[in-house]
Amino acid sequence: MDKATILDWYRQMTLIRRFEQRSSELYQLGKIGGFLHLYIGQEAVAVGSINAKQETDHVITAYRDHGHALTIGSDTKLIMAEMLGKATGVSKGKGGSMHLADVERRFWGGHAVVGAHLSLATGLALAEQYNGTDAAVLCYFGDGATNIGYFHESLNLSGVWDLPVLWICENNQYGMGTAVDRHSATSNIMQKASGYNIPAAQVDGMDVFAVHEATQKALSAIRDGKGPQFLEIMTYRFEGHSMGDPLRYRTKEEVEKWREDDPIGILERHILKEKIAGKDELDAIDTAVETELNAAVEFAEASPLPAPEELFTDIYVEN
Amino acid sequence: MARITMRQALTDALREEMHRDERVFIMGEEVGVWGGTYAVTRGFYDEFGPRRVRDTPISEMVIGGAAVGAAMAGLRPIAEFMTINFAFVAFDAIVNHAAKMHYMFGGQMRVPLVLRAPGGGGRQLGATHSHTPDVIFAHFPGLKVVSPSTPYDAKGLLRAAIRTDDPVLFIEHATLYQVRGEVPEGDYVVPIGVSDVKREGSDVTIVAYAQGLQVALEAAEKLAKEGIEAEVVDLRTLRPLDMAPVLKSFQKTFKAVIVEEGHRSYGIGAEIAARIQEEGFDYMDAPIKRVAQEEAPLPYSRELEQSALINVDKVIAAVKEIV
Ligand SMILES: Cc1ncc(C[n+]2csc(CCOP(=O)(O)OP(=O)(O)O)c2C)c(N)n1
């Protein structure tokens, strides 16, 4: 891995972290409304895996979608504008935090009904297979989502039809307040893939290199015609499920213990220890991220609200 | 009488019914350790334990279906959908199973089941999370559909829902949890299928329910200041629908406005207007007006979303068109 790539991953992860912290502040100020699900703690998953895909691959995820949108390379300004419900947002202010998408970059969105988008991913993969391309679909979802019918029907069909889809479970240990061993009959989530004859691997989601390598391997298996693959990426959300989570279901000690494995801290220590770059270079990246975010917030705040008639646009393609 | 919130009224009804009847239990996502997403079952997990307050995985199909099965076997489940939007995932369990078992097997089976679900828009949750699909569920014979507007009704209707031997979809408008009202001590029941006059007046009949009822009452107060006295009828139950108080009021006012949060097309207002013209044609003095959600999915952006929803001004404007 060359220096520029590693530093760029550091930049992407830092951008997500700071974007989330700014969003949290904007939510408290009432500038972001609705539900807000932060990705803090899970940055290495999106960054490690999305950087392993080829340009034509598709990405689709759930409502905890800011990290994926930023890593895909959507304009930070337009994402922030969407968070604020502005006309300039990626979804024209109609979608909000849970519904970021960038179809030009083949990012098919955040989706808020748990598990539903796994069936959409199945269809995206079907289209690529149908057209005979070598593109694959990276479909992200939580541990809690592995209990809904959509998950089981989608995995099964992807197996039956050998569809080019990489199922990526971001196991952050909880679905809302319910721990994995209280919501899933097997706590070994990747075991569920074997029921559908889909090869699966478990990955340390705090290690961006490990995520990257596992994703690369899985994607080449798919491109080699080995059918769908499954990754269970072990991670943790450092904040609540969404804003206002009373956090009664886990202990401070548990959170503190996971925070020791902060994926950005791990990467930073690696960079410094291996002398890939000095502290000053990382500081410069932090500053650049800050500048980018300031510009994004400024742009979003200055952007107009959707015009009243926008309520009735986009309902149908043909009116 | 104590003035309590609708949330408290619902909590009290659930707790009292669980103490009264050992067969009553609660299941759903985050109802236990979390205490309910809208805090309606806070403390229940400690009070009643995991046998009677059951956290489920995110598995709406089986939450709905298992509730039907447990009810068939003699329990009295209260299954909670985190919001009514996720009841769509369980649509088949609700309309094809809960609503059909008693009829299809010639009355052999009973499904004494309550499906609780918070609903409604106006909280910037986006198009999939803001539905008011009450009418869709009310379409099907076999299911009772209830949606209260006050703490008093909420408590009495929830008790009735738990005690009836039929499946009940109990829709709680999420913006009403904080609404306060008088609730008496003791065991009272508000019967399912009985509409209620919430305000008397002689100039126009406003028919509403749930959050729309609160909007209608506020509009009626403002109209009164301008000398227009509206009678406000609360449907409370969408199926079985009690039209008697609506028709009685209409025979006095000759004019009606129907307020509902769901979309206008094929809505509650369409049904009520049709019934009024069928059964009260001779009394009709003006077109019947509907105030409802615009024909668009609900967007995230705050002002845009608000523009699609019913409000006091829209009700007042509709009344003034015909009075
Ligand atoms: C069908 C459906 N049921 C319930 C919900 C409410 N809900 C939103 S997120 C969530 C928890 C999901 O947990 P998980 O899949 O582990 O993802 P995480 O939030 O941990 O990223 C629940 C229950 C929903 N959005 N959709």
Ligand SMILES: [Mg+2]
């Ligand atoms: Mg999770």
